[in-house]
Amino acid sequence: MFISEIKRTILIILLISFTHNVKSQIFYNGTTHTAELGCNDLLYGGIHFSNDTSYPMVLQWTKLIEDTVPGSKFYMCANVECYDDVPDTGSNSTYPVMPGDSGFLYMHYWSGEVSGTSIVKLYVYEASNPSFGDTLTYLMNIDCSAGISNIEAIDNSISVYPNPSKGLISISLKDVSDVSVTLLNNLGQILLTEKHNGTNKIDMKLDAVPGVYFVHIEAYGEIFIKKVVKE
Secondary structure (H helix, E strand, C coil): CHHHHHHHHHHHHHHHHHHHCCCCEECCCCCEEEEEECCCCEEEEEEEEEECCCCCECEEEEEEEEECCCCCEEEEEECCEECCCCCCEEECCCCCECCCCEEEEEEEEECCCCCEEEEEEEEEEECCCCCCCEEEEEEEEECCCCCCHHHHHHHHHEEEECCCECCEEEEEECCCCCEEEEEEECCCCEEEEEEECCCCEEEEECCCCCEEEEEEEEECCEEEEEEEEEC
């Protein structure tokens, strides 16, 4: 009888340990984000994660490495909280991610006037599960020989209208035909993701409450961001 109770206790402890030591965060667009920039260029983008638990998720991070080309900089955003650098440690405790929602760990990539590769690595984890984290890598490849005239031309050729909108928007792509389009709210939460091939116009229904939204159009390895207001 006594031995059976011991076995039962050990089984319960093992079950609790196994259940607890499972990563709750899922980085569904990978754990590496790469920005291809020209000289004196900038880009905003990064890594998304989802909360598949039944409680608000708070992720903490520890910076493992930051090695930058002279003149280049990384500015970090954890959900809607942004910094003027990449803090050595921190968390998204001010804006936790609710169950079933998604969050993001983004970077403002700023290149300088020197070609090369800048890198930041973060170890990201839940406070209750520090051993079950992920290493996130942010790469900034800077090519000053290419310049940014082509990127600017593509950006200028993309338009979103009408803006403000009553709920239906069109995206005009004069110089682009194969794109991935993501719609986000002002908290950085993804509302819609679509891929389109061989088209120069996309119609999208903005089925959401009135407010400010952002359309991310990914093409040629770049992300072009357009702001749209729903009335």
